[in-house]
Amino acid sequence: MKLTVVNSNGDNVGEVTVSDTVFDAAMNRSLVHQAMVIYQGNKRQGTHSTKTRAQVSGGGRKPWIQKHTGRARQGSIRSPQWRHGGIAFGPHPRSYRKSIPTRMRRQAVRCVLSEKVRSGSLICIDNFDIVDGKTKSMVQILKNLGITGSALVITPEPNKDLIQAAHNIDKIWTLPINQLNANDLLRRQTVLITQSAAEQAAIIWDAVPTRGGRRLENGQNPVDLASETVEQTGEEETPRPRRRRTTTKPTEAE
Template sequence: MPKVAVYNKEGATVGEITLSDAVFGAEVNPGLLHEVVQMYLANQRQGTSDTKTRAEVSGGGKKPWRQKGTGRARQGSIRAPQWRHGGVAFGPHPRKYGWTMPKKARRAALRQALSAKLASGELIVIDSFELEAPKTREVVSLLKNLKAEGKAFIVTAEENVNVYKSARNIPGVRANAARNLNVYEVLASGKIVLTQDAVAKVEEVLG
């Protein structure tokens, strides 16, 4: 079972924690991770783009000119796609881009993502991190002490509004609760910082 050091918010080692091999020691399947990330990104798409067809554009009820005898090409409506201000022939319409995957596969991918972070030395455990009020400089100081500047992902056991508000002001830094973890956020972050309570929560859900 993997063991990692536990740090305090000053960056000093205060102990050691043994991680669950089932959660943090999973074999990585790149194909599964890719599929889950693609699913996440597709589900973020709004799919609200819309264009009007010739049936939806106003006007064009009258035939522009008679069918024969003018020498010009036959036309049935000035709102046909080839006309200026006409409808769009094959434009986008509202649709859903997302899809779903079995919960078992999603959880397996999350275990693999966390295992990959641990294997690459990008998983950091801290004893605790609480803020009485939103203070961005506290998060900046924490990440500097842990040498986790740049892209970082802070994970708390429960939703912590103060930590979330403090982290969102820093480019590349995210914060979320353990129950809201997803594969994309884990893989997209450079370092992932978990509190000890968050580790226990993750192991409870994924173990």
């Protein structure tokens, strides 16, 4: 597919051919939701903590005798039902980190990028050459492109002047193309990507997966690759029949 390329003034300057796999993928909401939950969970510190009745200071003495007081029996003033007592089943430090398969993570990025293109929320710009590190230069570009809300600026590699210029602008975030994730793409209303970054997206996010250390060519079937591997290593040896274990019964002593 092709994307319209604009310059810093908002004028159309041409088109760029991009990968259909990256920018025209079908939306998979369940996959994107799973990637979002895992990403947000990995950002959690997990340092929440409460004290149980064994950890709260005090409460070693029985507040009153067991019987003949007319009140309920109590063993400690730090029991969970007491004020300033321990917390029963409270949160304790834990890790919320989860892993997601690489193919699922990459497909989630492709789904969100494609949805941004379909909704008209992705703008392809030729370059950021006029950005000199000053905030007003970046503000002028956003104004010319009609970007008023939050935006994610995607570049082929980290641009020091661009990062410095967008640092003081609210709701503007910059990322290189190889560090994209579904969370940052969904949290911004508009995606502003450079022409070179859009061309590199096919190399980074449309890379053919590897199997067993070997890279599959386009259109190559994994079954064919397995058969080629068998032919290279030689014919498969026929398995030997398993030998049965014979057990001899002990003879009775005469």
